[in-house]
Amino acid sequence: MKEISCKLLVIGAGPGGYVCAIRAGQLGVDTVIVEAGKPGGTCLNVGCIPSKALIHAAEEFEKVAHMAGGKSPLGIAVSAPVLDLGKTVAWKDGIVSRLNSGVAGLLKKAGVKTVHGWATFRDGKTVEVETETGSQVIRAETIVIATGSAPVELPFLPFGGPVISSTEALALSAVPKKLAVVGGGYIGLELGMAFAKMGAEVTVVEALPRVLAQYDAELTRPVVKRLAALGIEVMTGAKAKGLSTQGQAGKGDALLVETADGKNAKVSADKILVTVGRKPVTEGWGLDQIDLDRTGKFIRIDDQCRSSMRGIFAIGDVTGEPMLAHRAMAQGEMVAEIVAGHKRNWDKRAIPAVCFTDPELVTVGLSPEEAKAQGEIKIGLFPFAANGRAMTKLGEDGFVRVVARADNHLVLGIQAVGQGVSELAAAFGLALEMGARLEDIAGTVHAHPTQGEGFQEAALKALGHALHI
Incomplete structure (x- = not known):
């Protein structure tokens, strides 16, 4: 052996793991990274990147x-478009x-050794990796657990056949005629809206009283309006x-639903996409051999991402919410610098979502509600209906909202809904991270239009x- x-030693080459390994390599730390799949993790391979590609393709198809x-x-007329989803995929x-090749190249450039296989803990300093060529034992002074998360599977709707997770949804060779989406969170609505634009008849089943419940109703109102415009049926308060199996030729399967009024209903569907959340990947790594403290299902960490065992760090989705790639990246960079002897800790004022x-x-x-709980606040909301650039892009539905303390005008939160507002996340995050006040933002010259x-x-x-209002 x-x-x-x-x-x-970094276990997992997702956004957190590979960034940690690259930064450690740059700092001259002798680093090994273990990954059972392709570099980039869920985000690059079956999450953030492929879903945004599919969403963009759907947007382009709908425009045509x-x-x-x-x-x-706009006065543009074209022939009826045809979508070849196989080519899109x-x-x-x-x-x-x-991007896989790019990550692998960056790891190599930083001097990181990559081991392909599944790692299992023997103890707090040693793991055994099952590779294609046999077992390999790796002993390390410090270990970073970056094993990520996986889709939650419902026991009464196990994945397989017509029941799919986001991973399978991103690899479909044809647009389903009828798609049922279980879960009205961000993953379900992102993919549900994309498939509706590509021609699927979509029904969203959400157990809570409204979709996107993690956001306030004012912010999500334009999305709800767009769901209706796309012909997506939304069943809230439904389980x-x-x-x-309907048992009728050509009818396929149906999703059994208990509606908000307690009645039973059937939603006909060729595919049933289950998007009810994600869970940390903590099984199969031999974590029972090292007995780390947990916070629920997640590994408990401090403000330096240290676990309860000396010499073991944990970063990213396996450590809890917010389960975001850029959080994992920031944690990975910090941990690499701590291992290299730098003084760092986790003190982020805000993480954009x-x-x-x-x-x-x-x-x-x-x-706004969270800020009100801390004291008196000021809120400023500007609608895109009064913004020239938004109007020229047919993107007038939405707004930017700033929440600040009433006494010293310190900005506490920023929210936006609208076409392409994801690109404003950097400015919003920078403002909060640097402790901006309302006067700082108001006094900054913003480019027109x-x-x-x-x-x-x-x-x-x-x-x-x-x-302008």
Whole structure:
């Protein structure tokens, strides 16, 4: 059995793991990274990147279909479009492949040794990796657990056959005629809206009273309006109960649902996409051999991502919410620098969250309700209906909202909903991280004509002197 030793061992080459390994390598730390699949993890291979590729393709198809229907206000008319989803998926796979190669190249450039296989803990300093060529033992001074998360499977709707997770949804060769989506969170709505644009008849089943419940109702209202415009049926307060085979030729399967009024219903569907959340991947790694403290299902960490066992760190989704790739990346970079002897800790004021629905949602920091719980606040809201750039992009539905303390105008939270607002996340995050006040944002010259002007105008509105509304 082969044995190697290193200063740092990273388990998992997702966004957190590979960033940690690259930064450690840059700092001269002898680093090994173990990954059973392809580099990039869920985000790159079956999550963030491929889903955004599919969403973009769906948006482009819908634009052309709209033009073909003679409904475009731009005066553009085209023939009826045809979608070859197989080619779309092949294009998406090409992007993923290029990024896989890019991550592998960056690891190599940083001097990181990559071991392909499944790692299992023997003790707090040693893991055994099952590779294609046999077992390999790796001994390390420090270990970083970056094993990520996986889709939650419902016991009464196990994955298989017509029941799929987001992973299978991103690899379909044809658009299903009827798609039932169980779960009205960001993943379900992102993919549900994309397939609706590509021609699927979509029904969303959500157990809570409204979809996107993690956001406030004012922020999600434009998304709910768009769901209706796309012909997506939304069943709120409804609980999926299981699968029923209708037994009629050509009718396929149906999703059994208990509606909000307690009645039973059937939702006919060719595919049933289950998106009810994600769970940390903590099984199969031999974590029972090292007995780490947990917070629920997640590994408990401190403000330096240290676990309860000396010399073992944990980063990313396996450590809990928010389960976001950029959080994992920031944690990975920090841990690498700590291992290299730098003084670092986790002191982020805000982590942006983006929902790539139509229109998009961005939140940073505290919501109005969360901010109110801390004291008196000021809120400034600027609608994109008054923004020239948004109007020229047919993206007038939405707004930017700034939440600040009433006494010293310190910005506590920023939210936006609208076409392309994901690109404003950087400005929002920077403002909170640097401790901006309303006057700082209002006094910054924003380029015209851009949607970013809405950010400045929202701050001006909170100060009582918006210029364009």
